[in-house]
Amino acid sequence: MIQNLETGEVYPLEGLQHPWLDSRPNWSPDDRQIAFYSTRPLSNTPSISPTGNIFVSTVISNGTKPVAGAPVAYTDGVDGKHHAYPDWSPDGSKIAFQTSRHAGATSGAGWEIYVTDAREQNRTLIRLTNFDANSDNEPVNNMRPA
Secondary structure, eight states: EETTTTTTEEEOOTOOSSSSSSEEEOOTTTTTEEEEESSEEEEEESSSSOOOOOEEEEEOOOOOSSOOOOOEEEOGGGGGGGGGEEEEEETEEEOOOOOTTTTTTTOOOOOEEEEEEESSSSSSSSOOOOOOTTTTOOOOOOOOOO
């Protein structure tokens, strides 16, 4: 749902209505794209994805209400793992997210933080944390400028 801050009107974001779960939306810094978690399928199959993935949709104005373009998957739902909580870098060039990709691999393993390029066609996932190896479980933060 989107709220018009001037009128207070609340309405669904046109173009994203479907029977699957979409949640945890996060607007890009330029307000032109929205990243979100979804259980929608990665292909054109009618079934619900057993995993959650990060999708990004470009949002345009149709004169009265914003309309979302076709969502693009930014994660791959590998091995039934979830990807959630997308967050944009300050310049909008990267998207960080949590993943259960390594959960249960070793004792103490859990959700990790990954980042991917928001502008590339072939996105490389870069692991920012390694709770398997870090005894203090502190994330390595590469999103902030030095």
